[in-house]
Amino acid sequence: MGRDISGAGVCFVVPTYNEAPNIVPLLRRLTGLYPDPDTAFLVVDDESPDGTGRLVRELAATDGRVHLLEGPRRGLGQAYVRGMAYALETLGADTVVQMDADFSHDPADARRLLTRLADGADVAIGSRYVVGGSLDPRWRIGRRLLSRWGNRFARYIADIRGVRDCTSGFKAIRAEALGAARVEDIRVRGHTFQIMLLHRLIHAGARVVEEPIHFRDRERGRTKLGAGSILEFFYTIWWLRLTSHRVLFRYGLTGLVGALVNLGSFQTLLELGMHKFLASPIAIELSIVSNFLMHNYWTFAGRVMIGRKRVRGLKYNAVSLATLALSYATFVGLSVPFPHTSPALLQACAIVPAVALNYLTNSYWTFRDTAPK
Ligand code: GDD
Numbered sequence: 001m002g003r004d005i006s007g008a009g010v011c012f013v014v015p016t017y018n019e020a021p022n023i024v025p026l027l028r029r030l031t032g033l034y035p036d037p038d039t040a041f042l043v044v045d046d047e048s049p050d051g052t053g054r055l056v057r058e059l060a061a062t063d064g065r066v067h068l069l070e071g072p073r074r075g076l077g078q079a080y081v082r083g084m085a086y087a088l089e090t091l092g093a094d095t096v097v098q099m100d101a102d103f104s105h106d107p108a109d110a111r112r113l114l115t116r117l118a119d120g121a122d123v124a125i126g127s128r129y130v131v132g133g134s135l136d137p138r139w140r141i142g143r144r145l146l147s148r149w150g151n152r153f154a155r156y157i158a159d160i161r162g163v164r165d166c167t168s169g170f171k172a173i174r175a176e177a178l179g180a181a182r183v184e185d186i187r188v189r190g191h192t193f194q195i196m197l198l199h200r201l202i203h204a205g206a207r208v209v210e211e212p213i214h215f216r217d218r219e220r221g222r223t224k225l226g227a228g229s230i231l232e233f234f235y236t237i238w239w240l241r242l243t244s245h246r247v248l249f250r251y252g253l254t255g256l257v258g259a260l261v262n263l264g265s266f267q268t269l270l271e272l273g274m275h276k277f278l279a280s281p282i283a284i285e286l287s288i289v290s291n292f293l294m295h296n297y298w299t300f301a302g303r304v305m306i307g308r309k310r311v312r313g314l315k316y317n318a319v320s321l322a323t324l325a326l327s328y329a330t331f332v333g334l335s336v337p338f339p340h341t342s343p344a345l346l347q348a349c350a351i352v353p354a355v356a357l358n359y360l361t362n363s364y365w366t367f368r369d370t371a372p373k
C-alpha cells in the first residue's frame with residue numbers, strides 16, 4: 001500500500017505492573033531501534049508500588065516521544081483498553097504495537113511485524129507456534145504442554161480459526177482494525193484480553209498474519225499471571241463460543257434459503273414441462289450454488305481463514321458433489337417405490353439426508369482444515 005514502515009504514526013503500548021528493573025532498558029532499546037520522530041512509546045502503569053511510573057515520568061520529561069498513562073490497578077486487559085484508546089484518540093496513532101515490558105518480546109522483532117502490515121495485513125502476530133517460532137528452552141515440558149494445549153483449547157472453543165498463537169501478547173495492529181473491533185468495549189481484566197481482542201479483530205474482518213518470534217523468559221521481576229486470570233480464561237472462551245452464534249444462525253438461514261430455492265425451482269421446472277428426473281438434479285444444483293454464494297459473501301464473510309484456501313475450495317466442491325449425488329439418489333430411490341407421491345414432497349424428503357451429509361462433512365472435514373493440528 002506504499003506505506004512508510006519506518007515507524008511514522010506507530011505507537012508502542014506497553015502495560016506495566018512492577019517492572020522497575022525492565023522498563024528503562026526497554027524504553028531505551030525501543031527509542032533507539034525506532035528513531036522516527038512520529039513514533040510514540042506509551043507505558044500504561046497501574047500505580048506499581050515499585051516506582052515503575054516514576055521512572056517512566058522521568059524519562060518522558062527528557063524524551064517527548066515517551067508517554068505515561070497511570071491509573072488504579074484493573075488488570076492487564078483494562079490497561080490495554082485504556083492504553084489503546086489513548087494511543088488512537090490522544091496520540092493519533094495509525095498503528096499500535098502491543099508488547100510486554102519484560103523483554104519476553106524482542107523489541108527488534110516489532111520491525112518484522114510492521115513490515116507485515118505494510119505488506120497489507122491488518123494484524124501481525126508475533127507467534128511462538130508457527131514454523132520458525134520458539135519458546136524459551138528453559139520452559140519445562142509441563143509448562144510447554146500447558147501453553148500449547150491452553151492455546152489449542154482456546155482456539156477451538158472460542159472459534160478462532162487459522163491462528164496458531166492466539167494468546168500472544170505481541171502484535172502490530174492497524175488503527176482501523178482496532179476501531180472496527182471496538183476494543184473499548186472489552187471487559188476482561190487479565191491475560192484473556194489477548195484472546196478477546198483477537199476474536200473481535202477476526203470477527204470484524206481483519207486480515208491476520210503470524211510472524212515467527214522467539215519468546216524469552218523474563219530475567220527480572222515476576223510474572224503476574226495468577227489463578228484469577230486462569231479462571232477468567234475459561235469462562236471467557238466459553239462466553240465467546242456462546243456469543244459467536246451469529247455464524248450458526250446465518251448457516252441455518254442459508255440452508256433454509258437453499259431449500260426454498262431447491263423446491264421453488266423444482267416446481268417451476270415441472271410446471272415448464274420438464275421431467276422430474278431431470279428437474280431434480282438441476283434444482284439441487286441451484287440450491288448448492290445459492291448456498292455457496294451466501295456462505296461465501298454472508299455467513300463466513302467476517303471470518304478470516306489463513307492458508308490452504310485452495311484445498312478448502314476443492315473440499316467444498318467435493319462435498320457439494322457428494323450432496324448432489326446423495327440428494328438425487330434419494331429422490332430417484334423414493335420415486336421408484338412411490339411413483340404416485342407428489343414429486344415436490346419427495347424432493348423435499350431428499351434434502352434431509354443431504355443436509356446431514358453436507359453439515360457433517362463441511363464442519364468436520366472442509367472447515368476442519370484450518371483448525372490447529
Ligand atoms: N498495567 C498493568 N496492569 N500491566 C500488567 C498487569 C496489570 O495488572 N499485569 C501484567 N502486566 C504487564 C506486565 O508488567 C508485563 O509488561 C506484561 O503485562 C505481561 O505480563 P507478565 O506477567 O509478564 O505475563 P506473562 O509473561 O505471564 O504472559 C505473557 O505471555 C502470555 C501468553 O503465554 C504475556 O505476553 C501475555 O499477554 C500472554 O497472554
Ligand code: MN
Pocket residue numbers: 100102104218223
Ligand atoms: Mn512475562
